[in-house]
Amino acid sequence: MSPVTAGVLQLLALIAALALAYRPLGDYMARVYSSEKHYGPEKWIYKAVGANPSAEMRWPAYLRGVLAFSAVSVLFLYALQRAQGILPGSLGFSAIDPDQAFNTAASFVANTNWQSYYGEQAMGHVVQTGGLAVQNFVSAAVGMAVAVALVRGFARSRTGELGNFWADLVRGTVRILLPISVIGAIVLVACGAIQNFAGIHEVGQFMGGTQQWNGGAVASQEVIKELGTNGGGYFNANSAHPFENPTPFSNLFEIFLILLIPFAMTRTFGRMVGSLRQGYAILATMGVIWVGFTALMMWTEFAHHGPALQAAGGAMEGKETRFGIGASAIFSVATTLTSTGAVNSFHSSYTGLGGGIQLLGMQLGEIAPGGVGSGLYGMLIMAIIAVFIAGLMVGRTPEYLGKKISTREIKLAACYILITPALVLCFTAAAMALPTPGNSMANPGAHGFSEILYAYTSGANNNGSAFAGLNADTQWFNSTIGIAMLLGRFLPMVFVLALAGSLAEQKPVPETAGTLRTDKPLYAGLLVGTILIITGLTYFPALALGPLAEGLAS
Numbered sequence: 445m446s447p448v449t450a451g452v453l454q455l456l457a458l459i460a461a462l463a464l465a466y467r468p469l470g471d472y473m474a475r476v477y478s479s480e481k482h483y484g485p486e487k488w489i490y491k492a493v494g495a496n497p498s499a500e501m502r503w504p505a506y507l508r509g510v511l512a513f514s515a516v517s518v519l520f521l522y523a524l525q526r527a528q529g530i531l532p533g534s535l536g537f538s539a540i541d542p543d544q545a546f547n548t549a550a551s552f553v554a555n556t557n558w559q560s561y562y563g564e565q566a567m568g569h570v571v572q573t574g575g576l577a578v579q580n581f582v583s584a585a586v587g588m589a590v591a592v593a594l595v596r597g598f599a600r601s602r603t604g605e606l607g608n609f610w611a612d613l614v615r616g617t618v619r620i621l622l623p624i625s626v627i628g629a630i631v632l633v634a635c636g637a638i639q640n641f642a643g644i645h646e647v648g649q650f651m652g653g654t655q656q657w658n659g660g661a662v663a664s665q666e667v668i669k670e671l672g673t674n675g676g677g678y679f680n681a682n683s684a685h686p687f688e689n690p691t692p693f694s695n696l697f698e699i700f701l702i703l704l705i706p707f708a709m710t711r712t713f714g715r716m717v718g719s720l721r722q723g724y725a726i727l728a729t730m731g732v733i734w735v736g737f738t739a740l741m742m743w744t745e746f747a748h749h750g751p752a753l754q755a756a757g758g759a760m761e762g763k764e765t766r767f768g769i770g771a772s773a774i775f776s777v778a779t780t781l782t783s784t785g786a787v788n789s790f791h792s793s794y795t796g797l798g799g800g801i802q803l804l805g806m807q808l809g810e811i812a813p814g815g816v817g818s819g820l821y822g823m824l825i826m827a828i829i830a831v832f833i834a835g836l837m838v839g840r841t842p843e844y845l846g847k848k849i850s851t852r853e854i855k856l857a858a859c860y861i862l863i864t865p866a867l868v869l870c871f872t873a874a875a876m877a878l879p880t881p882g883n884s885m886a887n888p889g890a891h892g893f894s895e896i897l898y899a900y901t902s903g904a905n906n907n908g909s910a911f912a913g914l915n916a917d918t919q920w921f922n923s924t925i926g927i928a929m930l931l932g933r934f935l936p937m938v939f940v941l942a943l944a945g946s947l948a949e950q951k952p953v954p955e956t957a958g959t960l961r962t963d964k965p966l967y968a969g970l971l972v973g974t975i976l977i978i979t980g981l982t983y984f985p986a987l988a989l990g991p992l993a994e995g996l997a998s
Contacts, residue, residue: 510937513582525545531570573661577661577664675785676785682788775789785909807983868904894994
């Protein structure tokens with residue numbers, strides 16, 4: 445079987461698995477977020493934090509819950525890292541430096557999981573399991589809660605109430621993320637991923653000396669790393685490490701976990717707004733972009749010109765031989781079109797155009813299918829923009845799901861769209877203009893520029909993957925990328941929740957013959973075009989200086 449055929453068959457198997465899980469999981473999540481029942485363990489949590497899960501919140505109160513919980517999480521994780529030297533199970537590692545501790549705390553709370561450290565050489569068991577793994581769960585649940593609040597904004601009318609943040613947070617964690625993670629961890633252990641609390645030990649001779657590895661609760665952290673679209677690896681090599689991702693089957697299973705909830709949430713959306721066809725339209729838009737990017741990535745990596753690449757059968761540099769080009773390309777697109785950041789290959793070693801595809805996937809806003817929660821609310825923002833553009837073309841007040849899209853809604857949507865590009869481009873320009881940050885680049889010219897552009901794109905879009913040629917463990921990059929991650933995560937949420945509150949207060953608009961049908965293929969095509977034009981062209985000059993220049997010159 446040729447490598448190309450094997451890659452295509454893996455892609456088809458992945459699509460089939462996602463299709464089988466789509467309906468039951470999407471319906472289940474809709475029931476979870478619509479339920480009025482509170483289970484015993486959930487009641488204990490509510491009592492511990494002093495929350496009333498039955499009290500409805502307007503958008504300012506919901507936002508205060510999101511920000512307060514996240515601020516406490518940042519402080520707790522920062523303190524845990526700074527105290528690592530005196531904690532049990534630290535494996536002899538010292539406290540994390542202040543700038544790196546801030547960067548890591550911001551990263552994991554923002555669901556970014558950018559890592560400027562070597563996990564197996566810096567973090568002990570307590571920080572890994574009690575700090576980082578916990579944030580993998582709750583940061584994902586926060587994103588899902590904000591998405592559900594926006595969906596309620598479309599579904600409700602004549603009220604500003606969006607549900608209860610604490611109830612949405614706890615239910616998302618206890619009823620959705622935890623059960624799937626338990627099953628997924630068992631699968632990964634069966635595949636060969638490790639799960640223990642072993643200390644540092646020698647594993648044999650290597651290059652004339654001894655090689656040492658430390659164990660850890662890897663399988664349990666790996667599954668929520670992918671399921672919650674987090675991406676932070678237990679080991680520096682991330683999902684290219686055989687302890688995290690041992691076999692081709694585990695590799696395909698991890699890609700499945702990355703895409704599972706973001707795609708299924710379109711079904712949840714359709715169920716909660718009372719129109720499954722609307723959910724299918726969003727799903728189709730996400731699916732077209734994801735399949736298109738995957739096909740382009742496989743083409744660039746298999747067919748890139750050059751005698752060395754042709755002799756090797758493709759661009760194998762930086763890729764694991766147990767996965768090959770096809771599986772690496774699928775994983776790469778899945779992780780950069782979601783806010784995951786996990787990698788099973790070295791992104792800096794991809795072809796110039798392949799690196800451009802990775803960058804563009806993040807720069808689109810990671811909405812195809814995007815992160816858990818963030819992908820859905822990002823796509824719904826783009827849906828509002830697409831409806832507005834259609835309304836301008838026909839001279840009619842735009843409507844979406846029975847709600848008028850007025851000046852207020854468009855301003856909020858526009859602010860959401862502009863935040864991330866402003867963060868990425870301003871920080872990239874500052875890093876290139878100042879003398880010190882440029883010293884961290886491992887390569888000169890276009891590829892070196894791509895390293896810095898990729899770092900800030902990954903941070904501000906809450907992705908977390910890296911080109912890996914950049915030495916980001918400096919005070920400049922730890923501080924600025926940490927700020928970009930926090931602003932890129934929580935500023936957009938302000939506008940999402942404000943938009944949700946504005947929509948919930950409206951009364952429904954009856955559908956007429958002039959209403960744009962947003963559940964038809966024509967609208968899905970318009971939405972794809974809107975995404976590519978508005979967000980893609982924003983970054984075109986920067987892409988032209990980096991990956992496009994490199995790809996066309998090679």
